[in-house]
Amino acid sequence: MSRTARTASVGIAVALAFGITACGSSGADVAADKKQTLTVWAMGAEGEKLADVAKVYEKSHPNITVKVTPVGWDVAHQKLVSAAAAGTMPDVAQMGGSYMGEFSELGVLEPVDTKTFDKKDFFPSGWNQGEVDGTAYGVPWYVDTRVLYYRTDLAEKAGIDKAPTNWKEMQDLATAYQKKAGTKWGLSIQPSGLDTVQNFYSFLYSAGGEIVNDKGEAVIDSPEAVKALKEYGSYFDKGLSNKSVAPGYDVVKDFGNGRVPMFFGGPWHVTLLNEGQPQIKGKWAVANVPADKSSVSMAGGSSLVVSKDSEHKAAATEFIKYLTDAKGQADWYERTKDLPANTAAWTSGALSDDANLQVFKKQMDTAKAAPSLAKWTEITDKVDQAIAKVTQGKASAQDALKTAQSQIEGLVK
């Protein structure tokens, strides 16, 4: 290539790289009662179900067309980042709690209109995960938390007739399952790999530990955290939990055939078990996370955000209001079994009297959301590595967390 050609192509590359992104729209906002099309992205099962709700919504709001695009969870993050980069974010998007820090840092989210949405209407952890540095960017749509699923029939066989309430009882039950009821494992928790931390949260939070505290300091080497990781690791030392679990392992089948009698699961597991493992109907139950200092589980879920570049903010806000008020939330629960983030929705129907759901509700009251930090994925990766070292017998909990602490200190600044 000649010199001019080379210079030209470099020039084009640079221009493209830096120019493509500069074209976000900044047009005027269209009033909510004008005729318009609202673009909405939602993930996984929600994406598919939301289209039905949108149709109902369109009937009562004939001037608005809601275009829902379902996005797979596996590609959701990258698609949203690309859209943010290209300035083509949809008007409304569903976002997982862990995305909030990143996307607010990207500056593509519109702060929540706090006159329309009241913090008090939602579970605190649901609201908190949409909040970054004191500003709310996401309205909680649904929440989830992890509780303990256990096989009651096998527990009976092992001579235990009540749910474990603390760490000791849980380990005793795991041992009894294996020794007396002949199960392969005692408890299914993830030994290593991406997002192992999700299983560890119940231990860490229940012991009173945290990864990063309210002041933004790394505190993963606290005595509470060390205690939690020791407990977590002991399941692997004693052969109660499987040291090697393939990525993408789904515990449901093994719970159904009795190889795994206990695991920490989310609300969606209720449906999965009812539909996929009907042979164990009535032979399992859910219980709150066994406590150390207290019983605290992780909080997850999704929020709805409005894009900063959207020209339909007024309509977007109305649509989100429709989805997150008590009525909309109860309706959403009927369609998806996603737990309502709006506490008022819990006062009627199955949500108010189903025993399993009450366990989730009780867990939600204390559940803890991860802080919205832009580098959260990277931070939890360090914790994942510490957990792996302990479960694989490579380091003590103390040493592994000390290493993680120094690495995380460099990430929170």
Add this chain to the structure above:
Amino acid sequence: MSTMTGKAAQPAKVQAGPGTSQSPAAGPQERRGRKRPSMGVQNAAGWLFSTPFLVLFTVFMAFPILATLLMSFTDFGLRNVTHPLDANFIGFENYANLFGDEKFLKSLFNTAYFVVIGVPLTIFLGLVVAVLLNNGIDRARTFFRVGFYAPVVTTIVAVAVVWRFVLDPSDGLIAGLFTEVGLTPPDFLGSETLAMPSMIAMAVWRNLGTVMVLFIAGLQAIPTEVREAAKLDGAGVWHEFRRITVPLLRPTLLYATVITTIGYLNVFEEPFVMTQGGPSDSTLTVSLNMYREGFNFFHMGYASAMAYVLFVVIMGITVLQLRLLKDNTK
């Protein structure tokens, strides 16, 4: 555009070449009898036909390659996705940091391990299978060829499902054999020492077919006369293989080795679906590390630098292989 004038002279020259030298008689005649399209029209047609390729190449190859190179000299991170101009130029800092990064060095070591064991195994087994298929079993030949080639065209997800079953320490295929004879089955993917060999076994199984097909083609290109002549001279099977087959197969061998090496240096899918790099990064390869740095943590600049280091390594090794293996043929 200035690129056009820069390259324009070349296609014309190539076209004029064979026309004049190969058939000198036809040349002048043609020139006299028929008016050839002018240079300009010919060039324009050439450019017109190559435009689709050039556009695609520029957009999907040249631009990303250049953008990555530029990025590798910046601290391009998550924030810069929307504010690319805010990325700071930091010179060779990313590259310097790479060589102090324990994780990167480990991934480099893992990749080298994968290549050093995986390439010879793939080539050797591919050759063995090809020779067997080419010589023996006449009737079931097609069946076996398809059998060995099937893994190549199977999606990695399906492969992962099968291999997880094979390697599962509690009720997998291999575990079953161990328990049969009263031994404790090893935990292949959960052990730091066994995870990588398991990964290599899987890759060899998956890539054997490609190499086998190349060798079969190479073997069939060897003229039967040569073999017959060798047999008449009293060469045994082994002798024929060493003196006839191997030397005549050397170009294929070279090609197969080079592409397998490049493929293995880029290995990503196997650890991505089977172990996510674990346990304790023992199967973290450079490509997987790059993917995680870039798309999980958004250290785009750093990941780009990693890509270029990998590129230089691949380039170096390929050049070296071409030199070494080519010299032997003389």
